[in-house]
Amino acid sequence: MKKKIVLLSVIVIVLILTIAVIYFFTNSNKSERLPVTQFPSAPADTPFEKINSDIIHSESQWTTNNTHDAEIIKVDDWYYTFSTDYKVAGAPLPGIQIRKSKDMIHWEFVGRVFEELSEEAVAWTNGKTSTYWAPDVIELEGTFYLYYSVSEFGTRNSFIGLATSSSIEGPWKDQGPVITTKNDDDKTVNAIDPGLILDRDDNLWMVYGSYFGGIFITELDKSSGKQKNEGEEGTLIAQRQSNDYEIEGPAIMYNKKTDMFYLTVSYGYLEDTYNVRVARSEDIQGPYVDYNGKNMVDISDESFDTGTKVLNSYTFNDDTGWLGTGHNGLLQDGEDYYLTHNARAGEDLYWSHLHVREIVWTNDGWPVLSPERYAGKPKEKSTVTTENLIGDWEKIEFIRFDDSMQTSTSLSLLKNGKINESDSKDYWEFEDDTLKLYWYAPDEAQGDYWIDEVKVIPQWDFEKWQPTLVFTGLKQDGTAIWGKQMINEKE
Structure with a gap:
């Protein structure tokens, strides 16, 4: 009887570990969410209308x-x-x-x-x-x-x-x-x-x-x-x-x-x-x-x-x-x-x-x-970790010589520290509240990399009407850059 219990316990442990491994690999590039109390609360029950005749x-x-x-x-x-x-x-x-x-x-x-x-x-x-x-x-x-x-x-x-x-x-x-x-x-x-x-x-x-x-x-x-x-x-x-x-x-x-x-x-x-x-x-x-x-x-x-x-x-x-x-x-x-x-x-x-x-x-x-309009402060002091940043983002750059509407492009921060592709020479680092994006340019940049330095803060996403992380800062040439984490609340 004891052997059966031990065997059953081993099977349960193996199943738990298997599920954990599968979850880890299938979610390795998903963003871990901060506690809700560390984001601004919803500004209203429903999104604000841009147009209302x-x-x-x-x-x-x-x-x-x-x-x-x-x-x-x-x-x-x-x-x-x-x-x-x-x-x-x-x-x-x-x-x-x-x-x-x-x-x-x-x-x-x-x-x-x-x-x-x-x-x-x-x-x-x-x-x-x-x-x-x-x-x-x-x-x-x-x-x-x-x-x-x-x-x-x-x-x-x-x-x-x-x-x-x-x-x-x-x-x-x-x-x-x-x-x-x-x-x-x-x-x-x-x-x-x-x-x-x-x-x-x-x-x-x-x-x-x-x-x-x-x-x-x-x-x-x-x-x-x-x-x-x-x-x-x-x-x-x-x-x-x-x-x-x-x-x-x-x-x-x-x-x-x-x-x-x-x-x-x-x-x-x-x-x-x-x-x-x-x-x-x-x-x-x-x-x-x-x-x-x-x-x-x-x-x-x-x-x-x-x-x-x-x-x-x-x-x-x-x-x-x-x-x-x-x-x-x-x-x-x-x-x-x-x-x-x-x-x-x-x-x-x-x-x-x-x-x-x-x-x-x-x-x-x-x-x-901030890339997002003000929606108040989080109820508690926010502590963003490196793991929180892993996942897909939208990025906007405000090019100095183009004053037309700027649209967002995709950016992925991978778990292995790379940007967009797992074998890319572009990489990212995060310390305190500062995210640095390193873009490989050996024939152009001093030290082979252009560096974007941005600050990460929790904000309310007015477009998707949910909390998210954003970043804002300047590229090495002084171009302003915005980012917003793409979070699917149904995940």
């Missing part, structure tokens, strides 16, 4: 819809965005839209800063403006300072104005123009697209400009909110060769850890090729240089396309993607940094949404963006 005339249901040029500020426990008035299939109203959110995911419509254009705005633009553009807002000693643009489209007949309020939701008092430009004046800048930033010593600066003349920065008086040296143009910090090459929507953030200022601008056309570029400087007035050391004011033939591209129109598999991903805002919230931007639905570019993305910092101090 039923809400066109219902502002209370707009959420992220009909948002353009949004800037973001945190007040107490609320996040607020102020944006250019926009409406799909309809004319925009004169005012600046205000939205608020507790989590930067679910947004509710608050109202508008203004109900009508000021007489001064109408007169300055020769009666050829219909709304205020591209606002930014900052809080100084309990007062909110909101800067806005008015412009006669396609001209330098523009001005940046100021409104103030003791409450972030208003009412707002118009304080008139801060800086003005005219076609026939002696300036080169176009006075639109203000962005506010405090320097290391808490001095207030405004970065601004668009197309004509490039991007400038000027110091403001913190007590009045107006220019410290009235009428000056400021310092040129970014430009392009001509108006045939777009540049606008500037913003600046400061990172205390790197002790650097980071300038973001948008290139391309707002409906489709809009893309975000970044450069950095030790001084708030520049010079700002990109990843490859190119100065943002350089307009030589060799450097006409400066700026490290970190965001571009894109599409992952099984999705129509997003166009016009530009005109960003910046937010520092404690130790975390975020970027907001426009995004137009790939199937209908007139539907413009607000996107919020987490900024991730590379090991050498450059800001890159």
Whole structure:
């Protein structure tokens, strides 16, 4: 009897080991899933709609819809965005839209800063403006300072104005123009697209400009909110060769850890090729240089396309993607940094949404963006292991000289450390949160390999509506690269 029991036990053990071996080999290139608590939770019960004609005339249901040029500020426990008035299939109203959110995911419509254009705005633009553009807002000693643009489209007949309020939701008092430009004046800048930033010593600066003349920065008086040296143009910090090459929507953030200022601008056309570029400087007035050391004011033939591209129109598999991903805002919230931007639905570019993305910092101090929209933080600190990365991925590269929609390609990280093929000379390594992809190029690369260095983070997959791992970083030549793990929840 004992022999039978022993024999039966041996058989059971052999069966278990056999099943384990079969499972190991059939799943050797599948991703081990992190515990659910280490991913962001689902942002909603069902995916967010890109297009919904039923809400066109219902502002209370707009959420992220009909948002353009949004800037973001945190007040107490609320996040607020102020944006250019926009409406799909309809004319925009004169005012600046205000939205608020507790989590930067679910947004509710608050109202508008203004109900009508000021007489001064109408007169300055020769009666050829219909709304205020591209606002930014900052809080100084309990007062909110909101800067806005008015412009006669396609001209330098523009001005940046100021409104103030003791409450972030208003009412707002118009304080008139801060800086003005005219076609026939002696300036080169176009006075639109203000962005506010405090320097290391808490001095207030405004970065601004668009197309004509490039991007400038000027110091403001913190007590009045107006220019410290009235009428000056400021310092040129970014430009392009001509108006045939777009540049606008500037913003600046400061990172205390790197002790650097980071300038973001948008290139391309707002409906489709809009893309975000970044450069950095030790001084708030520049010079700002990109990843490859190119100065943002350089307009030589060799450097006409400066700026490290970190965001571009894109599409992952099984999705129509997003166009016009530009005109960003910046937010520092404690130790975390975020970027907001426009995004137009790939199937209908007139539907413009607000996107919020987490900024991730590379090991050498450059800001890159999450491939997925912000869906909150995991409930517990995430620990990603090498085994978690094994499997199939989608990869997108933002080529600097191609601003069209970028599509994803396949990437496989194999258990034996190779990429795509088991006998490949391309390989990958992972340590802490940094993934390195080594691409064999013996006749081109120093040390025989090009190296892509990216950060891995758990995110919510908005395209497949499930948790996943993503990576973001820069290739060795400064090209931004995104990745998203392809997980089949039915496996």
